[in-house]
Amino acid sequence: MSAKMNSKRRSAVQSVLLPVAFGGVLITAWQTGLLHKLLNTDEYVLPYPTRILTIISENTDKIMENVWASLEVALLGLLFGSVIGYLIAVFAASFRKLGSGGLTIVSSFNAIPIVALAPVIINWTKDVSPQADVRSMVAKIVIVTIVCMASMSVNAYRGLTELPAFSQDLMKTYGAGKLTEFRKLRLPNSIPYIFTALRVSVPVSIISALVSEYFAEYVIGVGRQIRENILIAQYSTAWAYILVACVIGIAMYAILIAAEAIVLKKRR
Amino acid sequence: MRLSKKALAVLITAAMITSAMSACSSSSSSTDASSTASSSSASSSSSAEGATADGDRIIAAAKDGKVGNWGLGNEYEIFALLTKYGQENKFISQAFDMDGFDDGSITLASAMTYNELGLVKNSYEGGYGYGDKVGIIDMNDEGVAMLEDNLFCTKESAQKNPNTVKAFIAASMKGWKYACENPEEAAKIVYEAGSSVSSDHQAYMASEVKKLCETDTKGNKVSDYGKMDEAAMQQTLDLAKKYIKLDDSAAADKLKNLTLDDIRNTSYWEDAMKESFDKPEKTDVSIQLKWLPQAQFMGYFVANAKGYYKDVGLNVNIVSGGGDIGETTAVNNGTVDFGVTWVSNLISANAGGMNLLEISQVYQRSGLVLVYKK
Numbered sequence: 001m002s003a004k005m006n007s008k009r010r011s012a013v014q015s016v017l018l019p020v021a022f023g024g025v026l027i028t029a030w031q032t033g034l035l036h037k038l039l040n041t042d043e044y045v046l047p048y049p050t051r052i053l054t055i056i057s058e059n060t061d062k063i064m065e066n067v068w069a070s071l072e073v074a075l076l077g078l079l080f081g082s083v084i085g086y087l088i089a090v091f092a093a094s095f096r097k098l099g100s101g102g103l104t105i106v107s108s109f110n111a112i113p114i115v116a117l118a119p120v121i122i123n124w125t126k127d128v129s130p131q132a133d134v135r136s137m138v139a140k141i142v143i144v145t146i147v148c149m150a151s152m153s154v155n156a157y158r159g160l161t162e163l164p165a166f167s168q169d170l171m172k173t174y175g176a177g178k179l180t181e182f183r184k185l186r187l188p189n190s191i192p193y194i195f196t197a198l199r200v201s202v203p204v205s206i207i208s209a210l211v212s213e214y215f216a217e218y219v220i221g222v223g224r225q226i227r228e229n230i231l232i233a234q235y236s237t238a239w240a241y242i243l244v245a246c247v248i249g250i251a252m253y254a255i256l257i258a259a260e261a262i263v264l265k266k267r268r
Numbered sequence: 269m270r271l272s273k274k275a276l277a278v279l280i281t282a283a284m285i286t287s288a289m290s291a292c293s294s295s296s297s298s299t300d301a302s303s304t305a306s307s308s309s310a311s312s313s314s315s316a317e318g319a320t321a322d323g324d325r326i327i328a329a330a331k332d333g334k335v336g337n338w339g340l341g342n343e344y345e346i347f348a349l350l351t352k353y354g355q356e357n358k359f360i361s362q363a364f365d366m367d368g369f370d371d372g373s374i375t376l377a378s379a380m381t382y383n384e385l386g387l388v389k390n391s392y393e394g395g396y397g398y399g400d401k402v403g404i405i406d407m408n409d410e411g412v413a414m415l416e417d418n419l420f421c422t423k424e425s426a427q428k429n430p431n432t433v434k435a436f437i438a439a440s441m442k443g444w445k446y447a448c449e450n451p452e453e454a455a456k457i458v459y460e461a462g463s464s465v466s467s468d469h470q471a472y473m474a475s476e477v478k479k480l481c482e483t484d485t486k487g488n489k490v491s492d493y494g495k496m497d498e499a500a501m502q503q504t505l506d507l508a509k510k511y512i513k514l515d516d517s518a519a520a521d522k523l524k525n526l527t528l529d530d531i532r533n534t535s536y537w538e539d540a541m542k543e544s545f546d547k548p549e550k551t552d553v554s555i556q557l558k559w560l561p562q563a564q565f566m567g568y569f570v571a572n573a574k575g576y577y578k579d580v581g582l583n584v585n586i587v588s589g590g591g592d593i594g595e596t597t598a599v600n601n602g603t604v605d606f607g608v609t610w611v612s613n614l615i616s617a618n619a620g621g622m623n624l625l626e627i628s629q630v631y632q633r634s635g636l637v638l639v640y641k642k
């Protein structure tokens with residue numbers, strides 16, 4: 001009992017305390033200027049953490065406006081992309097011969113760099129609305145959708161098709177129809193795979209939302225602010241937005257891990 | 269209002285995706301979409317037809333949200349213009365081509381006289397061939413001109429190597445003088461030095477850049493290449509203070525208190541013109557362009573090709589810019605010795621904590637215009 005507690009405590013030390021300690025050391029080195037000496041840079045290109053935090057605290061309204069703009073795009077794109085990706089996987093699993101070819105094409109979307117995809121989609125969606133803010137949002141959501149679709153369809157397909165042999169035998173024994181088999185076996189079996197896909201597509205949705213803002217006609221979003229500020233040589237402000245982007249990414253990932261823990265725990 | 273716009277965007281996206289999914293082969297839905305789009309664009313262009321005067325045109329385009337600019341530090345003159353006509357300081361982010369102008373999503377598009385204006389008007393390679401059907405609104409005429417391409421270095425290097433700086437200015441301005449007197453030859457020199465655009469466009473650019481070097485914001489002739497006109501510099505600084513918005517409070521405070529003496533020093537140029545300088549302290553120097561190699565920077569290419577730099581004992585490397593390369597950062601961190609930037613960009617860089625110094629002002633007037641279809 002006590003040995004088990006000890007090992008648990010040790011793993012807690014390893015997984016929580018060590019990274020926190022490392023972060024603490026890094027921030028201390030950063031604030032004291034040691035990091036600047038190590039990286040051979042100046043406090044201009046790499047401002048002190050206190051300076052960055054001051055800018056964030058002074059501009060919370062403007063920053064939050066940009067955060068919501070980016071989050072909306074990332075989350076809606078993630079939602080659309082995941083749903084469509086899952087439907088593609090269902091289609092591919094139902095019609096195996098036709099589907100696997102289609103799946104290869106969809107997964108090849110993953111290989112398109114966002115910087116190449118974004119201008120194309122933005123030009124393509126110019127007709128959808130006379131208002132630049134509406135059509136820019138559409139373009140950005142479509143970009144995130146395409147990127148998120150690929151990882152979901154490939155992973156969900158595996159979840160829908162790689163079934164334990166004994167479960168399939170059981171289904172056959174009961175004489176279950178295709179629909180029942182899907183509902184009782186394939187769907188539950190695919191749930192862990194959905195989370196595998198989301199672990200990839202959640203960070204990717206944020207990245208692609210930020211990059212698509214670079215090219216969008218309507219000027220808004222955390223990514224766009226980073227670019228604008230770097231180009232007018234406002235590195236402290238750019239770093240403030242970079243920090244905010246990191247926090248968004250980490251927060252979304254943490255929520256996903258928590259959701260995964262809750263959902264998958266129930267299944268065990 | 270805001271919420272409904274977002275809901276609209278979501279709906280459109282959902283509709284697009286479902287129609288794309290369901291109608292892989294059937295083309296009927298896509299023709300539907302294009303016909304509604306064309307009808308809506310027709311109605312908006314007819315509303316702008318009534319407006320003829322520039323002011324009305326600007327107000328109409330601003331109300332439609334169809335004024336275009338590249339942003340990224342190029343937008344301040346547009347802000348000043350919109351403010352002049354009582355409009356909100358907003359623009360559509362314009363790509364580095366003129367497709368937005370061509371397809372009508374931007375009705376007042378930003379253009380540099382020597383570059384995009386030529387592409388829109390002319391029909392050579394890469395041109396859109398609009399010819400006389402293009403009208404322009406000039407920032408100089410509107411009284412909101414801010415000075416653009418200059419020559420700068422760090423305050424530190426100017427103090428440390430004054431003779432290098434003066435020699436570089438002297439040879440560069442000799443290059444600019446020759447280039448402006450012989451724009452066709454200059455265009456050829458730039459083209460051969462590794463141009464980013466066609467030789468036809470290069471020749472057009474050289475002829476337009478010549479005008480910017482030899483005419484001031486009021487339309488008067490200038491004969492001193494690289495001269496820093498006090499009034500035009502002051503107007504640039506005043507507009508910069510008004511329209512450059514910095515989130516960093518320390519930088520914003522610094523911007524508010526900047527004077528011309530914080531951003532430029534005329535003595536290097538004056539000595540260079542009198543040719544009163546000694547042997548350069550540093551002989552191998554480099555200059556960072558603001559953009560790709562093109563006639564916009566012809567003076568430096570000519571000075572190099574004609575051996576003017578060699579004559580003053582300098583060995584010069586011309587470094588191409590383009591995309592997101594920050595010329596102010598490159599000069600400030602010592603990667604290169606000299607740079608070409610817009611005065612407004614130098615102002616915001618110094619407000620942000622850099623120590624840059626303008627040593628010559630090559631363009632005497634603003635090259636930015638707004639273009640519209642007549």
